[in-house]
Each structure stands twice: as structure tokens, then as C-alpha cells.
Amino acid sequence: EVQLVESGGGLVQPGGSLRLSCAASGFTFSSYWMSWVRQAPGKGLEWVANIKQDGSEKYYVDFVKGRFTISRDNAENSLFLQMNSLRTEDTAVYYCARSRWSKGSLFDDWGQGTLVTVSS
Amino acid sequence: DVVMTQSPLSLPVTLGQPASISCRSSQSLVHSDGNTYLNWFQQRPGQSPRRLIYRVSNRDSGVPDRFSGSGSGTDFTLRISRVEAEDVAVYYCMQGTHWPPFTFGPGTKVDIK
Numbered sequence: 184e185v186q187l188v189e190s191g192g193g194l195v196q197p198g199g200s201l202r203l204s205c206a207a208s209g210f211t212f213s214s215y216w217m218s219w220v221r222q223a224p225g226k227g228l229e230w231v232a233n234i235k236q237d238g239s240e241k242y243y244v245d246f247v248k249g250r251f252t253i254s255r256d257n258a259e260n261s262l263f264l265q266m267n268s269l270r271t272e273d274t275a276v277y278y279c280a281r282s283r284w285s286k287g288s289l290f291d292d293w294g295q296g297t298l299v300t301v302s303s
Numbered sequence: 304d305v306v307m308t309q310s311p312l313s314l315p316v317t318l319g320q321p322a323s324i325s326c327r328s329s330q331s332l333v334h335s336d337g338n339t340y341l342n343w344f345q346q347r348p349g350q351s352p353r354r355l356i357y358r359v360s361n362r363d364s365g366v367p368d369r370f371s372g373s374g375s376g377t378d379f380t381l382r383i384s385r386v387e388a389e390d391v392a393v394y395y396c397m398q399g400t401h402w403p404p405f406t407f408g409p410g411t412k413v414d415i416k
Contacts, residue, residue: 218405228344228352228395230405242403278351282399287338287358289399293351
């Protein structure tokens with residue numbers, strides 16, 4: 184069974200930092216692109232960043248460029264999101280999701296999410 | 304960036320009746336590889352998103368066959384043939400053809416009349 188389990192969320196002050204993790208199991212993690220998608224309270228879904236299977240390519244939405252860094256550890260089956268210079272508008276539930284371009288399959292499985300609250 | 308729009312944004316339906324959600328993209332979603340990367344997701348209250356349909360019309364494993372997707376180019380539709388109580392959710396379309404960024408529609412909230 185595919186499992187994606189996010190952790191690391193919490194309350195942080197504006198300007199602060201947080202590192203999210205996503206632990207993957209039940210599939211060959213190193214065969215999948217991985218993404219972070221967020222959802223502000225009561226709002227819709229917003230893609231944040233993704234990373235290629237071997238970590239050689241990373242892409243970000245404009246409003247997090249220079250502040251957030253996506254990374255992965257295939258030996259540990261883990262995905263990460265380092266978030267710096269956090270703003271109140273970054274408050275959201277952050278989900279990790281997997282994609283496999285070779286099968287034309289995008290975002291087929293999601294984690295349960297971890298809540299990040301940026302507030303003073 | 305590709306802008307995704309959905310209509311309606313709110314859809315009250317009667318149990319057992321059909322429902323239809325429209326999704327439009329600001330440019331064609333036909334990829335250079337010939338595929339059209341348009342997905343539909345269901346998000347029930349308090350839950351994570353769940354993919355229902357990928358590449359316009361392919362139903363995911365375990366998705367009831369009352370859900371179907373259709374469309375091409377810039378116009379797409381998600382249909383529920385007979386709405387059941389468990390279908391109460393917000394439905395999102397998402398394009399994966401022109402990225403980054405991947406973009407989602409604003410969501411359509413389906414509830415029971």
C-alpha cells in the first residue's frame with residue numbers, strides 16, 4: 184500500500200523557518216517525481232515545487248523561489264521542503280504527492296498533509 | 304501560466320440525479336507528446352485530495368464508474384451519472400501539460416439539496 188506521511192508542520196513567526204518531511208513507503212520512491220502542494224485554510228490547491236527522481240531537476244512556483252528549497256533522500260525514501268523567510272500568506276496545509284511521467288500519471292497519491300501556521 | 308476556470312463553483316444536487324462540472328483552460332492542454340494532461344481530483348471534507356480521473360478520461364482504480372471525464376483542447380467535463388451522498392466534496396481540475404507551474408481550477412463544491 185502506498186503511503187505518504189508528512190510531518191514537520193507547526194506554528195512559526197513571520198520571517199522564521201521550518202523544514203517539512205514526507206516519508207514514503209509501499210512503492211519505489213526513486214522512480215517518481217515528487218511534489219509539494221499546499222492549501223490555505225478554506226482555499227483551493229496550489230502547487231509549490233517538484234523534484235525529479237534523482238534530484239537533478241527542481242522547479243518552484245514564483246512566489247516561493249529563493250525562499251523554499253525542495254530536496255529528497257532516496258536512500259531514506261524521504262522528501263523535504265525547507266521553508267525560509269516565511270510569510271503569513273504561507274499558512275496552509277502542505278501535501279506531498281507523487282507523479283510518474285513515464286506512465287503519464289501525475290499526482291496519483293497524496294499524503295494526509297501537515298499544517299504550517301505563520302503568525303506572530 | 305495556464306489559468307484553469309471551473310463552473311459552477313457551487314453545485315447543489317439531488318441524490319440519484321446527474322451532475323456535471325465544466326473546466327476550461329486558457330490554452331490548449333495537448334502536450335507535444337500527444338497526451339492531454341488534465342486530471343480531476345475529489346476532496347471530501349477534512350480529507351486529502353484524491354485523484355479520480357487522469358489524462359481527461361481515465362478513471363483511477365477504485366473510482367466508481369458513475370464518474371466519467373471527457374473533453375479536449377481547452378474544454379473538459381467531469382460527470383457524475385447518479386450522485387450519492389458520499390460524493391459530497393470539492394472537485395478540482397488540474398493541468399499538467401504546461402508546467403511549471405502546475406495549475407488547479409478554483410474548485411466546485413458539490414452538496415446535496
